[in-house]
Amino acid sequence: MTSQNQAANQLRSQPLRRTPNQTLLIDADDTLWENNIYFERAIASFISYLDHRVHTPEEVRGHLNRVEHATILSHGYGLHSFRRSLVTCFEQLTDTPVTPEKHGRIESFAQSIADQEIELLPNVSPTLADLATRHRLILVTKGDLEEQTGKLQRSGLAPHFTAVEVLPEKHHDAYLSLAAHYACEAPSTWMIGNSPRSDINPALSAGLNAIFIPHDFTWVLEHEVVNQPPAGQQLLELSTFADLARYF
Numbered sequence: 001m002t003s004q005n006q007a008a009n010q011l012r013s014q015p016l017r018r019t020p021n022q023t024l025l026i027d028a029d030d031t032l033w034e035n036n037i038y039f040e041r042a043i044a045s046f047i048s049y050l051d052h053r054v055h056t057p058e059e060v061r062g063h064l065n066r067v068e069h070a071t072i073l074s075h076g077y078g079l080h081s082f083r084r085s086l087v088t089c090f091e092q093l094t095d096t097p098v099t100p101e102k103h104g105r106i107e108s109f110a111q112s113i114a115d116q117e118i119e120l121l122p123n124v125s126p127t128l129a130d131l132a133t134r135h136r137l138i139l140v141t142k143g144d145l146e147e148q149t150g151k152l153q154r155s156g157l158a159p160h161f162t163a164v165e166v167l168p169e170k171h172h173d174a175y176l177s178l179a180a181h182y183a184c185e186a187p188s189t190w191m192i193g194n195s196p197r198s199d200i201n202p203a204l205s206a207g208l209n210a211i212f213i214p215h216d217f218t219w220v221l222e223h224e225v226v227n228q229p230p231a232g233q234q235l236l237e238l239s240t241f242a243d244l245a246r247y248f
């Protein structure tokens with residue numbers, strides 16, 4: 001093979017980079033840093049502490065999922081909600097009052113999450129630094145304002161973002177308002193994240209492009225089938241965050 005052919009082949013195997021000045025809306029939990037694994041560990045400790053005589057660990061987990069879903073509807077996302085869900089689940093499954101001692105123990109499972117150091121996913125920091133030289137980066141996360149902004153500060157990633165949005169929920173209307181607020185042009189705006197339910201499907205339905213970067217331990221309440229993009233919109237699936245630099 002001639003060197004010219006080799007060069008041509010290499011070009012073909014390289015994805016085409018989008019032009020500069022795209023707007024990249026970027027999710028935080030389980031896209032930039034680990035998050036759900038801490039909840040999974042806390043839940044495992046909770047289930048073994050509860051040590052239910054009748055219900056299997058899977059049944060306890062199923063019940064906790066339902067309790068969490070209800071708590072989030074009334075109290076939003078965040079550790080305060082998770083703490084409340086653990087206590088409620090314990091009360092409902094044991095039929096006994098939660099003594100201060102038990103309450104303290106249950107609280108400690110949630111506290112273990114708050115005490116976690118930020119653990120960035122591989123190559124997130126250099127990739128963001130690189131993307132920020134060509135594009136506008138906006139962090140779009142949901143949850144408790146103080147918790148999420150605290151994590152961003154501790155992550156050291158804040159300087160790469162021109163704006164930060166902590167939303168109560170990431171649904172269709174939230175993406176429409178976001179796009180209007182930041183004067184995003186749909187063809188050059190991309191929502192990037194690990195959650196089909198919060199990042200991909202609602203962004204696509206709001207007319208934006210999306211990039212799905214699956215995480216092995218995405219929270220079960222975020223699971224959903226990834227929709228096909230409507231005509232004229234784009235959806236990419238990448239295996240790592242660093243792959244973004246090949247496309248943008």
Ligand SMILES: [Mg+2]
Nearest residue numbers: 027029030031
């Ligand atoms: Mg996420």
